[in-house]
Amino acid sequence: MTPEEEREFTRRRKARNWVVAGTLLFFVVLFYAITIVRIGDPG
Amino acid sequence: MTTAAPQTLERMLPTEWRDFFTLTKPRVMTLVIFTAICGVLAAPGHIHPVLGFTAILAISMGAGGSAALNHWWEADLDAGMKRTMNRPLPGGRMRLDDARDFGIFLSAVSVGLMGLAIGWLAAGLLLGAIIYYAVIYTMWLKPRTPQNIVIGGGAGAFPPLIGWVAVTGDITAMPLLLFAIIFFWTPPHFWALALFVQSDYAKVGIPMLPVVAGEKVTRRQIMIYTVLLTPIAIAPWAIGGTGWIYGSVAVVLSALFLLLALPVGSRTKTADDKMLPEKRLFKYSIVYLFVLFAALVADRVAAYQGWMA
Numbered sequence: 047m048t049p050e051e052e053r054e055f056t057r058r059r060k061a062r063n064w065v066v067a068g069t070l071l072f073f074v075v076l077f078y079a080i081t082i083v084r085i086g087d088p089g
Numbered sequence: 090m091t092t093a094a095p096q097t098l099e100r101m102l103p104t105e106w107r108d109f110f111t112l113t114k115p116r117v118m119t120l121v122i123f124t125a126i127c128g129v130l131a132a133p134g135h136i137h138p139v140l141g142f143t144a145i146l147a148i149s150m151g152a153g154g155s156a157a158l159n160h161w162w163e164a165d166l167d168a169g170m171k172r173t174m175n176r177p178l179p180g181g182r183m184r185l186d187d188a189r190d191f192g193i194f195l196s197a198v199s200v201g202l203m204g205l206a207i208g209w210l211a212a213g214l215l216l217g218a219i220i221y222y223a224v225i226y227t228m229w230l231k232p233r234t235p236q237n238i239v240i241g242g243g244a245g246a247f248p249p250l251i252g253w254v255a256v257t258g259d260i261t262a263m264p265l266l267l268f269a270i271i272f273f274w275t276p277p278h279f280w281a282l283a284l285f286v287q288s289d290y291a292k293v294g295i296p297m298l299p300v301v302a303g304e305k306v307t308r309r310q311i312m313i314y315t316v317l318l319t320p321i322a323i324a325p326w327a328i329g330g331t332g333w334i335y336g337s338v339a340v341v342l343s344a345l346f347l348l349l350a351l352p353v354g355s356r357t358k359t360a361d362d363k364m365l366p367e368k369r370l371f372k373y374s375i376v377y378l379f380v381l382f383a384a385l386v387a388d389r390v391a392a393y394q395g396w397m398a
């Protein structure tokens with residue numbers, strides 16, 4: 047890989063990692079919220 | 090479009106996350122999300138906002154997953170059409186297997202999420218919708234019958250049904266009518282577009298009705314489905330499922346739909362035709378669906394607040 051390609055490689059990998067991290071965090075919060083709501087649900 | 094050199098370069102690089110997002114067909118998703126929200130809001134009963142949000146999220150993820158599977162299956166067809174040749178797969182920006190795995194993963198998570206958070210009836214319907222779109226429509230019937238638009242419309246009709254069932258937990262006449270409305274709305278909507286947009290579906294062997302059966306048959310089919318749509322759109326009010334707000338909106342909107350479909354159904358294209366009636370019908374059909382579903386929600390809100398005596 048040329049240095050430009052390597053920079054591009056790193057940039058894309060980094061961007062993807064951030065998206066995955068954000069998605070995971072979102073689902074952690076969502077599952078917490080779902081759990082709280084369903085525990086409080088009398089049905 | 091893409092030259093050979095960047096393509097080999099692209100193959101070595103990780104796919105951009107935006108290309109994964111593109112696989113989910115975000116523009117189709119807006120209609121899915123809108124009708125799903127309407128299904129949730131119009132259903133009788135109460136759902137906690139967090140769970141309502143989760144239901145809509147699961148429906149959207151299921152739609153995205155099956156859209157990714159559609160991209161995967163049709164990658165070679167997309168490569169042969171101008172409109173689609175620059176999608177992530179034919180554009181050479183993503184590996185075929187990655188698209189397939191992404192689609193399966195997204196679909197599986199959506200069904201699991203729906204089942205755990207909401208219930209397994211809604212999850213089962215969601216799974217059915219995904220299989221219907223990705224397998225029955227995309228893989229089996231789309232390349233085989235000129236009625237493919239009718240069958241594809243069935244896939245688009247699932248979101249409000251699933252949204253409704255997520256709230257009520259059972260399937261009644263009302264959510265089935267919402268399904269039927271979108272099902273019968275799709276053919277006139279899409280075929281009106283197909284009449285004035287030059288597509289190259291024929292080139293890749295997808296039998297679109299105007300190409301296979303001709304313009305005259307297409308126009309007649311538009312008329313038939315519009316006539317069938319009218320009583321179905323009014324039925325939710327007629328069976329007492331909604332109040333007069335939805336009823337009056339449905340009657341007026343459907344009458345206008347018929348009025349606009351009439352010239353499309355009866356005329357023949359002349360040389361140097363601007364296709365104005367077809368364009369008008371297509372644009373109106375979009376407004377029709379949005380306003381009709383918005384009226385459904387407005388009707389429910391009004392009844393809930395006691396505004397309708």
